[in-house]
Every structure is written in structure tokens, then in C-alpha cells.
Amino acid sequence: MQRSTTLESLPTGRSAQREVVERARQSLGTIILGKDEQISLAIACLLARGHLLIEDLPGLGKTMLAQSLARVLGLSFRRIQFTSDLLPADIVGVSVFRQESGEFEFQPGPVFSQLILADEVNRATPKAQSALLEAMEEQQVSVDGNTRKLPTPFFVVATQNPGDQIGTFPLPESQLDRFLMRVEIGYPDAESERELIAGEDRRSMLREIEAVTGPDMLIALQEAVREVPVKDALISYVQALVLHTRESADIDIGLSPRGAQALVAAARAYAYVENHSGVYPDDVQAVFAAVAGHRLKPAGSTRFRSPAELCQHVLDSVAIP
Amino acid sequence: MTRPRGTDGSLLSSLPWTLSALIVAMAPHIPFIPIWITVIFVSCVVWRYVIERRRGVLPSPWLRGALALGCFLGVLATYSSISGVGPGSALLAVMAALKLLETRKRRDQFVLLFLSIFLVMSSLLREQFLWSLPYLVVSMLIIMSAWLRMSAGESQTARQSFMTGGRLMLYAAPLAIVMWVFFPRLSTPFWAVPIDTSRATSGLSDTMSPGDISELSMSDEVAFRVSFDGDVPAARDRYWRGLVLTRFNGRTWSGREPSISRSSREQIQALGERVDYEITLEPTRQQWVFALDMPYAWSLPRTFMGPQQQLARTTPIDQRIAYEVTSYTDFRVETDLSSLYRNWYSELPAGSNPRTVELAREMRAAAGSDQAFVNAVLQKLHEEEYYYTLEPPPLGRNPVDRFLFDTRRGFCEHYASAFSVMMRSVNIPTRIVLGYHGGELNPMGGHLIVRQSDAHAWTEIWLEGIGWHRVDPTAAVAPERIEMSASDAAFDGIGEAWGFAAPSRLLHQMTLTWDALNAKWNDWILGYGPETQNSFLKWLGMEDPTWRKMMLTLVGLVVGLIMLISVLLMIRYRPPAKDEAAILYQRFVKKVGLEPETGETAQVFALRVRDSGQVQPEKVDTITDAYLDARYGSGGEAAFARLKEAVSAMR
Incomplete structure (x- = not known):
């Protein structure tokens, strides 16, 4: 585990921490063009100690986003390509018998990194999927009866192609819940796409980009996020939103209390990224689609084509108290 | 595991406040504690600040430990004790300074501020003055503000911290007053505070040999204050009786240890009007209790009249005390004196001061009667060249001879001593009374201030049919010394010497005002005992x-x-709660004239309002920011105030 900064020299002032967030945002913005909202959401997700699911078609920069996040935040990074023959041991590691010592020695798997990109997670079998999801939930893995702690911070970015492709195992709802946010990247706008086509190769750019911070700072930031105040007025708003998802005719299954907690946690981190003095209704709205989109089950007869659209409808129907 | 010692500048904003609180708390100790502690204190303060400034590293635990041990031993060596007010406060001050060197976190700062409060409090154990109260208020205000600064962060201005600190103290004031008034005062305190023995005792000594009083005469310190129920007696009657000296060894007059005599009070025969008054006596660490000549009744407990009508308490007066006395300025004492006592009061050591004895016998023979002899002696002192001076030349053996015939310069005790020796030479019973004479009337407080410079010695002689009769030989030499108090004389002198009377009079006026305030403070606040x-x-x-x-x-x-x-x-308290900020925001919405859509946030609405062009964009931003900050953020009352102001400013 690499430590790029030590606790001694860690800037603790609020302004210094804010600066780190701002610089990370800018750095990411130079690589992933025209996706400021997704970048902010990804950072907020990390700061809220959640895991991120990026769902979109191939070639839209899912992997690039995960890699540049790891790079910019100075985290150790491993990529696991999920395939249909991936085994749990390929993820968590395996004990190998050593002839010379006559003992078993644990070979840690790729999961022992601070930022893991689980690429195309829906291609693997549920067995392999659950090995990762368990690690995400417990922050530790059990191998041969030994419990091993995962590094901190521990952040999983999983990507998934939309489920209507052949030979995939879409994650069930209960496991989608393990991800704090699900983000869709979408096509870039015309201007950004032009620059992407004409400009420098993104991969070589990624190699040159410098870390703006390190794991210790990230932990400090995660602590600072918890201090962002949530006022009664905002809780009322969140409650109204949650209640609406449960009572709306367009939604079969609304947000659970855990979903509501996730919404507040994500909004907190987003408010921090946006440098708000508390969680504003705007922050809740900004994270709502990402947090609630994969947690809601639309009614069969729904008129909405995508979860994002459904979420926007919810926001438009609930008055801010 | 060692604690990290690095600093990161995060205390930079609150540390100067903590440091100033410590310095303010330390200030009253500085004159009383050894200089090296002040030096260490100041260096630690500067050192710590520089460390924070440069984001340096705090000294290692070993160095800190060594410093702490060194300072402890230093205090022990300086005072040869660690208990008591002096060493205690010195130790507290030096350890507070050393605590600075391990202050890394907010918790350490809390400890430092607690220490400041202790330092402030311990300075009260030493002495309490009139200025102690303003000092207490100011220092507590600074400490409280430092406290608030520490937790306030950047959102609060220094002025706001001060205001909050002041408000908190105002809330606390009634509680403090109630506790002060009603907390039972005990005549014997629970806790015995060891008295700071470094201060010398002041007042009169139990013996008198020439030169003793001259030191006192220079001192401007207040001996006691007197407030009279009725008129203030005339200057010539203001003799404040203290102790009585009866034995003479040729050089030194001495009295007796204070003792109780039941009959001495009965020997007083009051003649004129009674004088009622109250004396506030500064601590003397002696037993003598002063009263206007001749005291007849007094309110002080454990106080008795000695055989020569001197008042004494059974325990030394080590705290300021107030007592009421009734005196008679016109009186007769002990008209019957047995021949045994007559001889005892006229004893002189054989062979001492022979010239004086011879002169007295000659004059007695010439005068014919005791009365005439007394007048003749006073006449001699008055008419011949004797000078009243506070800086008399030294007298060797037979000091009375030297004084009367050679140097001819001296002050009250020289005259009293010489006069007494002459009286005793012809067997007239004589004793010397030490006390104070005169006093300055303070027109502000209506009380009389008697200072150490008013210390005086006079004589009492016993005459057949009259009893003990006061004779002040100093009056014969320097009547102005008796008519006017010493400090007055000195004061006018200074004014004239410098050629301006008015400024010095103004200064004098201010001194008197200060004294009057002090007297009231002593009466009402410090004198609030059982x-x-x-x-x-x-x-x-x-x-x-x-x-x-x-x-x-x-x-x-x-x-x-x-x-x-x-x-x-x-x-x-009106919390800037949901409703208040929301109501103000509603007013803004109404004034704008646009209707927010369902689920439209304030920021989105603000964009729409800006686009409508009806309101200045900056105003929209100000109101939106203040509203969000007040209602959802940590802006609190300040943001609420901003919102209120901005909304009311809209037409």
C-alpha cells in the first residue's frame, strides 16, 4: 500500500481540503470531456464511502473514468475483467502451498487495492459477482477461514453493459443496492466529441496526469463530509421524496429507509463537492437519479422510458417544503 | 507509541487568542514571582507561536520532561517550598507556559484556558485591590473570547466573539452576586491560605530607640481610615493611641507584651462629649489596636485594654478589620497612683545621660513646682534652638545628652524621649505613648485617612490631683507638625518648590478620590465578613x-x-428556523411576481428570475445564497440577517 503523504503534513484547514476536491475535479475534467456532472457524482460517491456502478454502452469512457479517478486521487488501482469463467479466487486471492517452507502462503487477489475497477461485472457468473459484492459490503474477505482486512479507502467502480445483451448475468436488485450510485455516462456533446476525436490520445494523457492527493487526505475528506449539516427542512424534503416513491402509481417498489439514508449520505458528499454550507435541496436533486434510479422498481405499465426520466418526474412532482 | 509532534498551522487563527488570555492571566503575578519565571513564560509563548507559524515540530517529550523537572526544582530552590501562594502561583505560571509546548490540539487549548482562569484566581489570593474587579472582568472577557474563537472558526468575527463573551458574563453576573451575598461566611475559613510572608510588617515597633520612626515617616501607606458618626475632632485632639512604653535602659524605650488589665478601663473618668467612630485598620501583623485617645468602648472581639490603657487583640491583625469605638477626648486617668508605681514610672538607669539629669534637677529647683517645671522644660524646647527634622544626625551613647546639648535636631521620638528622661530625673512619673497623630480629612468619603507618615510619639506625665496628663513636647518645637498633618506639609512643600501649586493640587484631589473609592470598596466588598x-x-x-x-x-x-x-x-431567542427564513423567502418570491414550479429549487428559480430581468441579478444571488445558507446551511443568524436585510431592501 503506497502512502503518498504522511499524516504530519496533511492540510487540515477547510479551505485546503476544498482545494483538493476542486483540483481533482479539474484534473478529471481535462480527460473526460463534457461530463462534469458525472465527475462530481463519482467524487461525491467516493467521499460518501459508497461504491459506484457505471452503466452504459461500450466505448463511452467508463474505464477511463475509473482509471483517472484512481490516478488523480493517488489510490492503488487494480482492474478485474469479469468474464463468464471468472472464479471467486481470481478476485480475492488464493493460498498456495510453498514447497520450501512447507506452509500455505496467501497470495492476495486484485481485490486488495484501494480502487478496483470491476469491468463488465454482469459478464461473470453470480458466484463470482457475489464474491466481489461481499467484499464491498464487509470491507474484508474470508479465505480459508482467515479474515483479511481490505485497504482503506476501499472503493469499487463496477461497469455494466445494459442487460439486453447476450450472455450476461444482470445484477439482481438486492445486489444493486450495494452500490451507492449508478451513473450513466451517455454520449458526449458535439463539441467535446470533436475534441476527443481530434485531440491527444486519452491513454497517454492518463499516464501523464498527476495525483492531486492521497489516501490519507481522502480519509480526511470522508470525515469532513460527515460534518456537513443536514437541517430539519431538508429532512422533510427527503421524507416527502421517499414517501412519493412509495405512493406513486408509476413505481412498484419505492425507496427503502436504507435508500433514504443513502440519498442523504450522497447529497452530503455532493454538497461538500459543491462547497455548500449545508445540504441544499439542489444537492438532493443532483444525486437523486444516481442514488434512486437503480433502487426503484417502475410499475409494469410505466410511461417512462428510463429510470432517469422516472426520477426526474418524481422530483418534479414533490414540492420542496 | 509516540504522539505526533508536527504542527500544521491549523491553530494559527485561535492560538494568538489563547496566548493573550494566558498573558493577561499572568500579568498580575509578574511583580511577585521571580523574574526567571516571567522570562520562561514569555519565551515559551514566543516559541510556541513561532512553531505554529513555521509549521514546525514541537519539542520532544524528553526535552519537555527535562524542562518541567528543571522548572519544578527551580521553584523549589527559589522558595524552598512548593506550598503557599507564592510558590503555588509561580509553579502554576511556569507549568502553564510549559503546557504550551505540547499544545497540538484543541483539547490542549482548553486545558490552557482553564489554567488561565486558575492563574487569574490565584492572583486574588495574594491581594485584592479596587482594580481587581475591572481586571477580573477584562481578563475573563478575554479568556471567554479566546474560548469562543477556538470553536467559532472562520464564520465569526472577533467582535462577535467579544459580544458573545460579554453576554455570557452578563448572564453569570446575577448568579455571582447572589452567591457572594448568600454564601455563608465563616469567621474561621475552611481553607487556610498561607499568608505571603515575604511582605514586611508595617506599623510601629514595640520598642523605641531614636531613628525607628523616621522610616515610617516617609511612607505614604494608609495605616487606617476613620469615619466619624458626628463631627470630626479638632486636629490638636487627634491623638491615636497605640502602645505605651514604660521602661528605659538609657537608650531604648520598651513596653510590655500586651496583657489584660481589668481595672485600667475603670480608671478612666470621662468628662466631655463622647466621640463615636469606626476605624478600618490595614493589616499590621501586630496586636495593637488603635483608637482615639482615650478609648472607652470598642466593638472588636477578643480585644482588651492593657494596664496603660492601650488596646490590643489577642491575635495579630493580619487582615483588614473594621471596628467601632467610643472615645472621650476630655478625660482623667488614674488620679490615684500608688507610690510603688510612682517610683516604677520614674525609674532611670543609673549613670546614663548625666547631663540631662543634672539639668533637670537644676531646672526643677528653679521652678519651684512640678507644673512650673513642665512649663519651663517646654519653654526651653520652644525658645532655644531645637529643630524639627526627619533626618536627624546619629546619636551615640547617652543619646538624650547628645540630642539635648549637641545635635539639637530630631523629631517626635527624640523630643518625647528627652522630655521623659527630664521628667523622670525629678521623679515625675512619665510614660511614652506611640501611635498616630492627625490624619487627613478626605472630603470625598468624609473620612479621615491616617497614614504611616502620621506615626507619632508623645508623653504622658502623672501629676498629683490631675492623673495622667498628655504632654506633647514636639508641639513645643514644631507646632505646625501638630496643627497640620505631615503629608500636608510635605505636599505643599513640593508644590511650592516646583513653582506650581495647581497641578499638584489636582493630583492631590485625584489621590483623595481614589482613596475614597478604595475606602468604600474595603467597606462594602472586601469587608463583607460574617x-x-x-x-x-x-x-x-x-x-x-x-x-x-x-x-x-x-x-x-x-x-x-x-x-x-x-x-x-x-x-x-428567535431561531432563524425553517419558518422565518422560508417566510422571508416567500416575501421575495411574492415581490418577484413569478411562481416557483413544484420541485423547483431556489437555485433553479433564481436562474429563472435572473432571466426575467425584473430584479438585479446580484440581488437574486444574494437572497438565494442567504436563504439556502440560513435554512439549509450553517449560516445561522448571520445568514438570516443577510437575508432579512436583502429582502427588506427590495422595493
Whole structure:
């Protein structure tokens, strides 16, 4: 585990921490063009100690986003390509018998990194999927009866192609819940796409980009996020939103209390990224689609084509108290 | 595991406040503690600040430990003790300074501020002056503000911290007053504070040999203050009787240890009007109790009249005391004196001061009667060249001879001593009284100030049919010394010498005002002891104020006051709650004239308002920011105020 900064020299002032967030945002913005909202959401997700699911078609920069996040935040990074023959041991590691010592020695798997990109997670079998999801939930893995702690911070970015492709195992709802946010990247706008086509190769750019911070700072930031105040007025708003998802005719299954907690946690981190003095209704709205989109089950007869659209409808129907 | 020692500049904003609180708390100790402690204190303060500035590293635990041990031993070596006010406060000050060197976190700063409060409090153990109160208020205000600065962060200005600190102190003031009034005062304190023995005793000594009083004469310190119930007696009657000296060894006059005599008070025969007054006596660390010649009744407990009508308390006076006395300036004492005592009061050591004895015998023979002889001696002192001076030349053996025939310069005790020797030479019983004479009337407080410079010695002679009769030979030499008080004389002198009387008079006026304030402070605040408390509570209507009743009242009042203050605060407190900020925002929405859509946030609405062009964009931003900050953020009352101002500014 690499430590790029030590606790001694860690800037603790609020302004210094804010600066780190701002610089990370800018750095990411130079690589992933025209996706400021997704970048902010990804950072907020990390700061809220959640895991991120990026769902979109191939070639839209899912992997690039995960890699540049790891790079910019100075985290150790491993990529696991999920395939249909991936085994749990390929993820968590395996004990190998050593002839010379006559003992078993644990070979840690790729999961022992601070930022893991689980690429195309829906291609693997549920067995392999659950090995990762368990690690995400417990922050530790059990191998041969030994419990091993995962590094901190521990952040999983999983990507998934939309489920209507052949030979995939879409994650069930209960496991989608393990991800704090699900983000869709979408096509870039015309201007950004032009620059992407004409400009420098993104991969070589990624190699040159410098870390703006390190794991210790990230932990400090995660602590600072918890201090962002949530006022009664905002809780009322969140409650109204949650209640609406449960009572709306367009939604079969609304947000659970855990979903509501996730919404507040994500909004907190987003408010921090946006440098708000508390969680504003705007922050809740900004994270709502990402947090609630994969947690809601639309009614069969729904008129909405995508979860994002459904979420926007919810926001438009609930008055801010 | 070692604690990290690095600093990151995060205390930079609050540390100067903590440091100033410490310095303010330290200030009153500086004149009393050894200089090296002040030096260490200042260096630690500067050192710590520089470390924070440069984001340096705090000294290692070993160095800190060594410093702490060194300072402890230093205090021990300086005072050869660690208990008592002096070494205690020195230790507290130096350890507070060393604590700075391991202050890394907010918790350490809390400890430092607690230490500041202790330092402030310990300075009161030493002495309490009139300026102690303003000092207490100011220092507590600074400490409280430092406290608030620490937790306030960047959102609060220094002025706001001061205001909050001041407000908190105002809330606390009624509680403090109630506790002060009602907490039972005990005549013997629970805790014995060892008295700072470094201060010399002041006042008169028990013996008198030429040169003793001259030191006192220079001192401007107040000996006692007197407030009279009726008129102030004339200057020539203001003899404040202290102790009486009866034995003479040729050089030194000495008295007796204070002793009780039951009959001495009965020997007083009051003639004129009685004079009632109250004396506030500064601590003398002696037993003598001063009163106007001749005291007849006094209120001080454990105080008795000695055989020569001198008052003394059984325990030394080591705290300021106040007592009431009734005196008669016109009196007769001990008209019958047995021949045994007559001889005892006229004893002189054989062979000493022979010239004086011879002169006295000659003059007695020439005068014919005792009365005529006394007048002749006074005449001689008055008419011949004797000078009153506070800086007399030294006298060798047979000092009275040297004084009377050679040097001819001296002050009250020289004259009293010479006069007494002459009286005793012809068997007239004589004794010397030490005390004070005169006093300055302070027109502000209406009281009389008697200073150490008013110390005086006079004689009493016993005459057949008259009894003990006061004769002040100094009056014969320097009548102005008697008509006017010493400080007055000195003062006019200075003014004239410098050629301007007015400024010095103004200065004198200010001194008198200060003295009057001080006297009231002593009376009402510092003198609030068991007796005063008792009478004050009776005056308040509490019958038979016992310890129990006072405690019950105290608890009741404290609980009541806290409840009252809380209720007041609750009534006054208008939280910038949801409703208030929301109502103001609604007013803004109404003024704008646009209707927010369902689920439209304030920021989105603001964009729409800006686009409509009806309101200045900056105003929209100000109001939106203030609203969000007040209602959802940590802006609190400040943001609410901004919102209120901006909304009311809209037409």
C-alpha cells in the first residue's frame, strides 16, 4: 500500500481540503470531456464511502473514468475483467502451498487495492459477482477461514453493459443496492466529441496526469463530509421524496429507509463537492437519479422510458417544503 | 507509541487568542514571582507561536520532561517550598507556559484556558485591590473570547466573539452576586491560605530607640481610615493611641507584651462629649489596636485594654478589620497612683545621660513646682534652638545628652524621649505613648485617612490631683507638625518648590478620590465578613440568618435565577428556523411576481428570475445564497440577517 503523504503534513484547514476536491475535479475534467456532472457524482460517491456502478454502452469512457479517478486521487488501482469463467479466487486471492517452507502462503487477489475497477461485472457468473459484492459490503474477505482486512479507502467502480445483451448475468436488485450510485455516462456533446476525436490520445494523457492527493487526505475528506449539516427542512424534503416513491402509481417498489439514508449520505458528499454550507435541496436533486434510479422498481405499465426520466418526474412532482 | 509532534498551522487563527488570555492571566503575578519565571513564560509563548507559524515540530517529550523537572526544582530552590501562594502561583505560571509546548490540539487549548482562569484566581489570593474587579472582568472577557474563537472558526468575527463573551458574563453576573451575598461566611475559613510572608510588617515597633520612626515617616501607606458618626475632632485632639512604653535602659524605650488589665478601663473618668467612630485598620501583623485617645468602648472581639490603657487583640491583625469605638477626648486617668508605681514610672538607669539629669534637677529647683517645671522644660524646647527634622544626625551613647546639648535636631521620638528622661530625673512619673497623630480629612468619603507618615510619639506625665496628663513636647518645637498633618506639609512643600501649586493640587484631589473609592470598596466588598453578612441579611428581612437558611436561600435563588435567565433567553431567542427564513423567502418570491414550479429549487428559480430581468441579478444571488445558507446551511443568524436585510431592501 503506497502512502503518498504522511499524516504530519496533511492540510487540515477547510479551505485546503476544498482545494483538493476542486483540483481533482479539474484534473478529471481535462480527460473526460463534457461530463462534469458525472465527475462530481463519482467524487461525491467516493467521499460518501459508497461504491459506484457505471452503466452504459461500450466505448463511452467508463474505464477511463475509473482509471483517472484512481490516478488523480493517488489510490492503488487494480482492474478485474469479469468474464463468464471468472472464479471467486481470481478476485480475492488464493493460498498456495510453498514447497520450501512447507506452509500455505496467501497470495492476495486484485481485490486488495484501494480502487478496483470491476469491468463488465454482469459478464461473470453470480458466484463470482457475489464474491466481489461481499467484499464491498464487509470491507474484508474470508479465505480459508482467515479474515483479511481490505485497504482503506476501499472503493469499487463496477461497469455494466445494459442487460439486453447476450450472455450476461444482470445484477439482481438486492445486489444493486450495494452500490451507492449508478451513473450513466451517455454520449458526449458535439463539441467535446470533436475534441476527443481530434485531440491527444486519452491513454497517454492518463499516464501523464498527476495525483492531486492521497489516501490519507481522502480519509480526511470522508470525515469532513460527515460534518456537513443536514437541517430539519431538508429532512422533510427527503421524507416527502421517499414517501412519493412509495405512493406513486408509476413505481412498484419505492425507496427503502436504507435508500433514504443513502440519498442523504450522497447529497452530503455532493454538497461538500459543491462547497455548500449545508445540504441544499439542489444537492438532493443532483444525486437523486444516481442514488434512486437503480433502487426503484417502475410499475409494469410505466410511461417512462428510463429510470432517469422516472426520477426526474418524481422530483418534479414533490414540492420542496 | 509516540504522539505526533508536527504542527500544521491549523491553530494559527485561535492560538494568538489563547496566548493573550494566558498573558493577561499572568500579568498580575509578574511583580511577585521571580523574574526567571516571567522570562520562561514569555519565551515559551514566543516559541510556541513561532512553531505554529513555521509549521514546525514541537519539542520532544524528553526535552519537555527535562524542562518541567528543571522548572519544578527551580521553584523549589527559589522558595524552598512548593506550598503557599507564592510558590503555588509561580509553579502554576511556569507549568502553564510549559503546557504550551505540547499544545497540538484543541483539547490542549482548553486545558490552557482553564489554567488561565486558575492563574487569574490565584492572583486574588495574594491581594485584592479596587482594580481587581475591572481586571477580573477584562481578563475573563478575554479568556471567554479566546474560548469562543477556538470553536467559532472562520464564520465569526472577533467582535462577535467579544459580544458573545460579554453576554455570557452578563448572564453569570446575577448568579455571582447572589452567591457572594448568600454564601455563608465563616469567621474561621475552611481553607487556610498561607499568608505571603515575604511582605514586611508595617506599623510601629514595640520598642523605641531614636531613628525607628523616621522610616515610617516617609511612607505614604494608609495605616487606617476613620469615619466619624458626628463631627470630626479638632486636629490638636487627634491623638491615636497605640502602645505605651514604660521602661528605659538609657537608650531604648520598651513596653510590655500586651496583657489584660481589668481595672485600667475603670480608671478612666470621662468628662466631655463622647466621640463615636469606626476605624478600618490595614493589616499590621501586630496586636495593637488603635483608637482615639482615650478609648472607652470598642466593638472588636477578643480585644482588651492593657494596664496603660492601650488596646490590643489577642491575635495579630493580619487582615483588614473594621471596628467601632467610643472615645472621650476630655478625660482623667488614674488620679490615684500608688507610690510603688510612682517610683516604677520614674525609674532611670543609673549613670546614663548625666547631663540631662543634672539639668533637670537644676531646672526643677528653679521652678519651684512640678507644673512650673513642665512649663519651663517646654519653654526651653520652644525658645532655644531645637529643630524639627526627619533626618536627624546619629546619636551615640547617652543619646538624650547628645540630642539635648549637641545635635539639637530630631523629631517626635527624640523630643518625647528627652522630655521623659527630664521628667523622670525629678521623679515625675512619665510614660511614652506611640501611635498616630492627625490624619487627613478626605472630603470625598468624609473620612479621615491616617497614614504611616502620621506615626507619632508623645508623653504622658502623672501629676498629683490631675492623673495622667498628655504632654506633647514636639508641639513645643514644631507646632505646625501638630496643627497640620505631615503629608500636608510635605505636599505643599513640593508644590511650592516646583513653582506650581495647581497641578499638584489636582493630583492631590485625584489621590483623595481614589482613596475614597478604595475606602468604600474595603467597606462594602472586601469587608463583607460574617458580621457584615449577618447584619446585611437581617436588613434584608431574614430573621436569625443561620448557615442552613443561607444555604437554602442560596440554592433557591441560584435555581430560580438560572430558570429566570433560561426563560428570558427562550423568550428572546428567535431561531432563524425553517419558518422565518422560508417566510422571508416567500416575501421575495411574492415581490418577484413569478411562481416557483413544484420541485423547483431556489437555485433553479433564481436562474429563472435572473432571466426575467425584473430584479438585479446580484440581488437574486444574494437572497438565494442567504436563504439556502440560513435554512439549509450553517449560516445561522448571520445568514438570516443577510437575508432579512436583502429582502427588506427590495422595493
